[in-house]
Amino acid sequence: EVQLLESGGGLVQSGGSLRLSxxxxxFTFSSYSMSWVRQAPGKGLxxxxxxxxxxxxxxxxxxxxxxxxISRDNYKxxxxxxxxxxxxxxxxVYYCARDPAVVVVAASVFDYWGQGxxxxxxx
Amino acid sequence: SALTQPRSxxxxxxxxxxxxxxxxxxxxxxxxxxxWYQQHPGKAPKxxxxxxxxxxxxxxxxxxxxxxxxxxxxxxxxxxxxxxxxYYCCSYAGSYTWxxxxxxxxxxx
Numbered sequence: 001e002v003q004l005l006e007s008g009g010g011l012v013q014s015g016g017s018l019r020l021s022x023x024x025x026x027f028t029f030s031s032y033s034m035s036w037v038r039q040a041p042g043k044g045l046x047x048x049x050x051x052x053x054x055x056x057x058x059x060x061x062x063x064x065x066x067x068x069x070i071s072r073d074n075y076k077x078x079x080x081x082x083x084x085x086x087x088x089x090x091x092x093v094y095y096c097a098r099d100p101a102v103v104v105v106a107a108s109v110f111d112y113w114g115q116g117x118x119x120x121x122x123x
Numbered sequence: 124s125a126l127t128q129p130r131s132x133x134x135x136x137x138x139x140x141x142x143x144x145x146x147x148x149x150x151x152x153x154x155x156x157x158x159w160y161q162q163h164p165g166k167a168p169k170x171x172x173x174x175x176x177x178x179x180x181x182x183x184x185x186x187x188x189x190x191x192x193x194x195x196x197x198x199x200x201x202x203x204x205x206x207x208x209x210y211y212c213c214s215y216a217g218s219y220t221w222x223x224x225x226x227x228x229x230x231x232x
Contacts, residue, residue: 045168045213046223050219059220107173107174113169113170116167
């Protein structure tokens, strides 16, 4: 059974940093691209970042480019999101999601999701 | 910017409803890579449709997708109580970026 478990969320001041983790199980982690998608309170979903199965290729939404860094450790079956320079508008539940493809492609989708971890940025 | 979806739609059990998702030629209209996700309150989203109209295994055939120009649509036929949820469309937007819709709340009357 595919399982994704996010952790690392919490309350942080504006300008601060936080690192999120996504622990994966139930599938061969390195064979799948992974993504972070966030949802502000009461709002819709927003794609944040994606990483290929090898970790060699990374992609970011303009809203987080230069502030957030996605990475993965295929030995630990874990993906990370390092968030620096946090702003109030980054407040959201952050979901990790699996992509069925090993490389990020135009047809990439999000076929399994974790339960999310809440990040609150206070101003 | 986010794809445009109606804030809410409703239907009675057994009826059909359609949720629209309007973008531009840079996203929905430019690629056949639209997907749909169902989200029940307090839960993680669930993958429902990909490549505009394909269903992953396990998704009932009551759910179908289509696209015309810059607008994609999700149709749910034979509405059931458990279909009541929020629905989000998502499209590839070029340069390895993806854009979601604002979400539609489906109420089963």
